[in-house]
Amino acid sequence: MTEITYRSKPSGTQLMRKLSSFRSFVVRLFRENPLGAIGAVVCLIFLFAAIFADLLAPYGFNQIMPSNRTKPPSWQFWFGTDHLGRDIFSRVLYGARLSIIIALAASMLATIISVVIGIITGYLGGKIDMIAQRFVDAWMSFPDIVILIVVVAVVGPGMLQIILVLGCLYGVAGSRIIRSAVLSVREQSFIHAAQSIGGSNTRVIWRHILPNIMPPIIVLFTMRVGAVILVEAALSFLGLGVPPPTPTWGGMLTGSARNYMYLAPWMAIAPGICLTIVVFSVNMFGDALRDLLDPRMSGTR
């Protein structure tokens, strides 16, 4: 006997239905992809910590305690203190706020730009594609960091600038991946079928192309989150990131931590581990999402 996947639609209002489909999604996430579920939970914990940093942090992020400089982790200072006597745990919490905001916002922007350029050039093809792709070639031939340095030098360092520049930078580069995905989907006969039925371009793109290129979009997004956090760290290292004393993980990792590597390794270890965990869990969650959204991968057959 094969298992029948047909489920009767729950009755009730639209909201109720949405809630129940969300609940069944969460159940499936935990049952079919526990690793992805762990990723989601960890992401949520970090998001929670970032949002409520004010309440959770035992000290201010710039509260200097000269008598407690470079103290190792202890009950009083969970992650130790840095060379100025600031509590690293508190700084990591506040840093999460900036790092996660930058990472999510820039990745989101980058993904949206990639999808828009990729779909327009891939679906319409022809001359538009030719011109847009030569533009992308030109854009990608500049080293990322050089563009960043120029922009920051002109408009000054700050969170918004970093988000916009990284978003555009990765967005244009990622459009190639989306475009190739669109090209392969466009040639399938269900697209032809939708057109021959009389579906408009907008409809074909929204209902057929977009859902079918979700896997590369999700992978692109999760990869960008990691990349943005690391580039932000590089920028902070060059002194072009969010200006101190505001903590970001990248800044904490690469700033003065290098000078105290032997004396107080925890200064780099704490933000480094957080960074790794966030990047890893976003990737895990992204993979799980990709599998769960694909009807072909669903467990019941």
Place this chain on the structure above:
Amino acid sequence: MGIHTLAGWYPMVDNIIEVEALKVHFPVRGGFLQREVGPVRAVDGVSFFVQEGETLGLVGESGCGKSTTGLAVLRMLPVTSGKITFEGIDITNFDQNEMRPIRRRMQMVYQDPFGSLDPRMSIGDIISEPLEIHRLHNNKADRRDRVTELLLMVGIRLDMIERYPHQLSGGQRQRVSIARALAVEPRLLICDEPVSALDVSIQAQVVNLFQELQEKLGLSTIFVAHDLAVVRHVSQRVAVMYLGTIVEIASRDELYASPKHPYTKALMAAIPVPNPVLEASRAHQTIDGEIPSAQRPPSGCRFHTRCIHVMPICSEIAPELRSEGNSSVACHLYS
């Protein structure tokens, strides 16, 4: 006289579609500057008509332009020259917006049952999509009723409505494809090798379904296929294509009983006979050589390079399609 459909009253026309001297050429670009080096003449002067409620079989070997003809009739490919008249309206130069209301009246069933259904949509959504596009059943419950009706019509269990294409067999997918095409009550169905990707046992089921539906709904069909047995089963008239032209067009019985064109004869001879004794004793007339390039078709009659009855005139003058009774043939042997 007229016909009542969901969308209202339509005047009765004898020929639902008429195609005159249709040419579809694809430009081939090559060389350093991507210059045009001459077209591929995929369809080169094809004329036929399909009557109300009739099935026209379109047969020929791979690359002869039969699928291209189907797509051009559907206006999914740019037409180089010629005229396509659908229900008395000249649609040759319609753009995609003008075609939209026409698309409701002519639908297509595809060859590949795996690729022609969106893997991310459930069966119910796939079938109701044409209804949404043409705004036929505007509320959800009505649409669902129509989808249910269509599923019953093509013989798919109703609990499949929530399933996805990958959970269906090839035959079931093709049934869904047919249901999607029939959803908007078209008058003309263009079937591009609808059964050639299926197992033989399933082919029979789907072919029977086609006939049943056609009788029930009074559909006109252009049935593109390379399987002569299937075409014989479903069509009233059959057109044989070779290298972008129609070489013979005749009523089914006429064509299968007494093929005239040497190419048709060779095709008929290639149908295996089920009786092994007869099959072994049968004289095989085979065609030598390869189908010539559609970019540089032979002069005169296109079949003269492979024809066993070739005459001097064949390489000089292209024979016209001449009708005689129920059949038309383009061959100098009959003129």
